[in-house]
Amino acid sequence: MGDDMDDQRRLAADWFRELRDRITQAFEALEDRGPTDRPAARFAVTPTERADNGGGGLMSVMRDGRVFEKVGVNWSEVHGTLSPKAQAAMAARGVPGLEKDPRFWASGISLVAHMQNPHAPAVHMNTRMFWTPQAWWFGGGADLNPCIEYPEDTGHFHDTLRAACTPHGADYYERFKSWADEYFFIPHRGRARGVGGIFYDDLNSGDWQADFAFTKSVGEAFLPAFLPLAEARMTQDWTDMDRETQLIHRGLYAEYNLVYDRGTKFGLETGHDPDAVLMSLPPLAKWP
Template sequence: MSDALTIEQKTAEAADWFRTLRDNVCGSFEAIEDDNEGPKADLAPGRFKRQMWERTNQADGKPGGGGVMSIMTGGRVFEKVGVNISSVHGTFTPEFAKSIPGADEDPRFFATGISLVAHMQSPRVPAVHMNTRFIVTTKHWFGGGADLNAPLPVAEDTADFHAAFKGACDRHGDDYYARFKKWCDEYFYIPHRGKARGEGGIFYDGLNTGDWQADFAFTRDVGETFNTIYPALVRRHMNEDWTADERETQLVYRGHYAEFNLVYDRGTTFGLKTGGNVDAILMSLPPEAKWPSPI
């Protein structure tokens, strides 16, 4: 029963799962690199490089956990992809604590999770974002999701991505897909552009139904579903040729993607406000983007 687990046991189980998911996803992506026969097949297959980092608490200068960045750049298929995990703890600043559930009662926190962003060589292969996390204050909850970010959307890809996550949601809650799809559509929106960041997916936060094991099972299913559907979409298009105009479309799209992450993304804000590793936090930014002159 979930009530039999201490909060320390829950955080340890969650952190262990995020490490496992990291290893599984990195394995899937490296297999894609090995199998590519497309326009970049003359390149050596990409491989992840890992770098550990440690965090120091801003409040008292004591160790506050850390994480591992797993980064692949310049691959046959993946131009830049990061699969980062972290487990950090410390104390929120009084100002930031006001925006975090349960932190107004006690500013101490623990957070563990995985964050993934993939920017692709081919404009015909959709970029993607996925993260899942477990947060502890005086309350505790899961959050996360996945969303597709295609410079050149393909209706079949979008439909298959949503169908996969609808299946995951339906296995755990009758209303999950409708709620979490809507949440994703509303969250990943660029107000100053008046447009969505991508083709959507699911997004959830504050998930605590009172059954920790059920919430954890759903979060694991989100990760496993991602590691099934996204590699399938990549393989569907990775050997196709693309044009210079399509590459230009991709670079401009990336500019809009970067704008959202720097201006609106709560994960970016959380990491920077809690003294996280700046390189890991900004891993989501593309390796190359464009902002064409409006004149």
């Protein structure tokens, strides 16, 4: 956990930042190709800080565009001391020794896109690295959240993620797809929040380079998995009923993120900027 891990943390944080830059550029380029009934939007970038001078990041949000009604692409690199509640949660996941040394470091990218056209699916993606003096691990994934599902879109998204997973582990796609199906389920509604994807956490095979390479593959797969779907649907005709369906589906998304999402809970419990933590919430939503 000495100098080598310092170098590895720097590599990971820099790569997450570079991925954030590429995605925001690709999304602004898609805005330029979108319907011309309104101006193309651009990201507003705001530096964020964690409480007690524990690092921060960049919150990048684009609103009211041609293609995106609201999209956030956040990057962070934070550090500090885990609260007793966070220590207990991580100890329950098998992280040892936090009662003796509760320091932590974390970096990652988190993305949520809510679309103008109800036929274009909302989407979520994140990749991250977490470190304590006793352990390190990677986590992340991506999942698709259409309010009006197209089987061919779902198939493309999953096929792209499968292709990213398979070179790193023959069972990775099936394992992490099953984990996503379980993780992105809304118990009080008895249904999934979308059509799934992949999700993984606590990934430490003992080979940092291999686990980082897999995490990079997940991040690299995002644009090929999502952009063709957004581009194909962004000019499709839609009705008032389609918009109503979209807003009610967003209510499910908001419920999940506020009640169950690990990232939301961790960010708020560790003092990160609440606007950045809650960036994932849709701009408008309805409940039946």
